[in-house]
Amino acid sequence: MAISLDHTIVPARDKRASAAFLAGILGLPVGEPVGPFIPVRVGELTTLDFADVDFATRGVGEISPHHYAFAVSEAEFDEVFGRIMDAGLDFYAEPHEPKRHGEINTWRGGRAVYFDDPDGHIMEVMTAPSA
Numbered sequence: 001m002a003i004s005l006d007h008t009i010v011p012a013r014d015k016r017a018s019a020a021f022l023a024g025i026l027g028l029p030v031g032e033p034v035g036p037f038i039p040v041r042v043g044e045l046t047t048l049d050f051a052d053v054d055f056a057t058r059g060v061g062e063i064s065p066h067h068y069a070f071a072v073s074e075a076e077f078d079e080v081f082g083r084i085m086d087a088g089l090d091f092y093a094e095p096h097e098p099k100r101h102g103e104i105n106t107w108r109g110g111r112a113v114y115f116d117d118p119d120g121h122i123m124e125v126m127t128a129p130s131a
Helices: 015-028 072-086
Strands: 006-010 036-041 047-052 069-072 112-116 122-124
Touching: 006 015, 015 036, 015 047, 015 072, 015 112, 072 112, 072 122
Parallel strands: 006 047, 069 122
Antiparallel strands: 036 047, 112 122
16 A cells, blocks of 8 residues: 555644745645645645644644655756745755755755745755755
8 A cells, every 4th residue: 555645734823824925935826725724735645734723722822843845856946946035035054053044955965945934834945866
């Protein structure tokens, strides 16, 4: 049996705004609402389902940041990175200190860049290592 990831839920203060932010940077459409979720399809089988979380009633003051990594082609990386630059987003080469703000990562032989979404989730866009 082949196992694949169908979806994961992304907690957000404003699910519509967060879904639109990521979809805009990645160059993807925002899907129609499905129940309480706003989906963004990434790949053939997987969606990120953005959901509003009422932190006041749950006793949580902040969202714990999650990490989401997206594998893209070299051409797609250039397009996504262009949208990151056009949006004036802070980007960095490492998800940990020192983050190396304003740089991209090339240590694996490919390219990777990190940026934060409006809720502090760490987004990564990466290419495959070159042969």
